[in-house]
Amino acid sequence: MKKLFLIAGLLVFGSTYAQDEDIDITSDNSWLKAGITAGVPVGDAGDTSSFNLGLDLRGQYLVNPNLGIGLASGYNHYFGKDEIEDFGVIPAAGFVRYYFTPNGLFLGSDVGYGFLTNSADNDGGLYVNPHIGYHNRDWNIYAFYQNTFAENDIDVQNVGIGLTYNIRFK
Known part of the structure; x- marks a missing residue:
C-alpha cells in the first residue's frame, strides 16, 4: 500500500509541472548533476556496516531561480x-x-523508492534523503541523512556528505 501512495504522489507531483507548455530546457535552467557521497551507517545499518560510499546522479530543472525539481538515482554501497x-x-x-x-545555501529532499541489493528476503522500501548544502554555478557540496524504510522493519540509514558537479545542457 505504501508503494501505491508513493507512486501516486510522484505522478501527481510530476504531472503538475508537465502540464506547463512553456517549459524551455536551456543550460541556464536544466542540467545533470554527477558526484560522490560518503557516509557513516546508523541504526540497523550501523550494526552490519562500517562505511558507505556512493554515486549521486540527478537531472534538475529550475522552475524559477529559487526552486529546482528533478529525478535522482545512483548507488549507495555499504561495506559489511x-x-x-x-x-x-x-x-x-x-x-x-x-x-x-544564486550562490550559497540550499535545502532539499529526495523521496522515492530504495531498491536493496545483496539482501535476502528484502526488496527495499520508501527512500527519503533530506539534505542541506552550499552551491555555485558548477559545484554542490552537502550534508545528508538517508533512510530506506525497507521491508521486515529494517531501516537502512546513513549520514554523510556529498559532492556533485553540474553538467550543463548546451
Missing part, C-alpha cells in the same frame, strides 16, 4: 563488517531543492 556481506541501495526518487540565492 564482522563477516557480513556488503549490500547496497539503488534509489529511484524525485527531488526538490530550494536555493536561497
Whole structure:
C-alpha cells in the first residue's frame, strides 16, 4: 500500500509541472548533476556496516531561480563488517531543492523508492534523503541523512556528505 501512495504522489507531483507548455530546457535552467557521497551507517545499518560510499546522479530543472525539481538515482554501497556481506541501495526518487540565492545555501529532499541489493528476503522500501548544502554555478557540496524504510522493519540509514558537479545542457 505504501508503494501505491508513493507512486501516486510522484505522478501527481510530476504531472503538475508537465502540464506547463512553456517549459524551455536551456543550460541556464536544466542540467545533470554527477558526484560522490560518503557516509557513516546508523541504526540497523550501523550494526552490519562500517562505511558507505556512493554515486549521486540527478537531472534538475529550475522552475524559477529559487526552486529546482528533478529525478535522482545512483548507488549507495555499504561495506559489511564482522563477516557480513556488503549490500547496497539503488534509489529511484524525485527531488526538490530550494536555493536561497544564486550562490550559497540550499535545502532539499529526495523521496522515492530504495531498491536493496545483496539482501535476502528484502526488496527495499520508501527512500527519503533530506539534505542541506552550499552551491555555485558548477559545484554542490552537502550534508545528508538517508533512510530506506525497507521491508521486515529494517531501516537502512546513513549520514554523510556529498559532492556533485553540474553538467550543463548546451
